[in-house]
Structures are given as C-alpha cells and as structure tokens.
Amino acid sequence: MYEGTDLEEYMVEIRDRVCSRCIERPPGGPPCQPLGKRCGVEVNLRELVEAVHQEHSNWMEPYIERFHEDVCAHCVNRPTSQCPCALDYLLLLAVEAIEDVDQRRGKSAMQGAET
Template sequence: MYEGTDLEEYLVEIREQVCSRCIERPPGGPPCQPLGKRCGVEINLGELVEAVHHERASWMGPYIERFHQDVCAHCVNRPTEQCPCALEYLLELAVEAIESVDERRAARLN
C-alpha cells in the first residue's frame, strides 16, 4: 500500500491533470475535503494508485473493472450521495496522470 510521501508526486499530478477538470470541485479546491466535499481522489489515493499499477492495458476496460473492484467496493463514500464520485468520469485522466508519474520516476532511475 502506498502512503504519505510515496503518494505526494501522484497527488500533485492528479490535482493538475484531473482535479482541474472536475465539475464537482468546490470553489477554492483542491483540497476539497476541508471545503465539505468528500473527494474520492483524496479519500482513496493510495488504493487508486495501486489499482492502476495492477493493470497495464491499451484500453480503459480493465482499469474501470479494477477501479470498481479495488477502490469503489471499499470506499467510504459508497453509501452516500457522493457516490459515484468524479473519478467515474475522470478515471482515464487519473490513469494517465499516474502513468506519467511512473514514467518520470523510471527516467530518474536511468
């Protein structure tokens, strides 16, 4: 499981590439949780990154299935009005953001 500083670079990239396009983002967000929006990204970032890392596909189908299985099924937002969250329609951008971070990290190692 990813935690703390392991996730910081992912969070920055997701906020830039995904949150900036979120129609549910409250004024002044992100972060959204302090503004009263229980954001699926903020709540489940570690699980989201892990789910993306378990898949490598050329189309979104496997990512969507993994997201619903590994993230949504355990999300605290599931029994609330905030489900489905914005990740439902922004998942492709989230996958791209996570993979961009992975590519940068791999390049730094070489």
C-alpha cells in the same frame, strides 16, 4: 504499499490534470475535503494508485473494472450521495496522470544509475 511522500507526486499530478477538470470541486478546491466535499481522489488515493499499478493495458476497460472492484467496492463514499464520484468520469485522466508519474520516476531511477 505507498506512504505519504510516495503519494505526494501522484496527488500533485492528479490535482493538475484531473481535479482541474472536476465539475464537482467546491470553490477554492482542491483540496476539497476541508471545504466539505469528500473527494474520491483524496479519500482513496493509495487504492487508486495501486489499482492502476495492477493493470497494464492499452484499453480502459481493465482499469475501469479494477477501479470498481478495488476502489469503489471499499470507498467510504459508496453509501452516500457523493457516489458515484468524479473519478467515475475522470478515470482516464487519473490513469494517464499516474502512469506519467511512474514513467518520470522510472527515468529518474535510470538516470541515477547511469551517473
């Protein structure tokens, strides 16, 4: 389970690499929620990170299936006009961002153990 600061690095990376390409983001966003857009990333970040961590594949299909099962199925945006969200077409970038954070964290942990 991930909490506040554990998720912050993921959010920063996703905002840089995913949100920057989102065609649905309101002017001045992100963050988008304070601007009236209930963003799937902002609402479901914890679930998104956990879903990516459940898969380890060179193919996107397992990530897409996991995303729809573990995130979309429980999303507060599902019964609204804001579904599907931008993650539907930006999921590849989100997966890459999350995996890059994990890789950096792994290297940081390994470097700390070596010193």
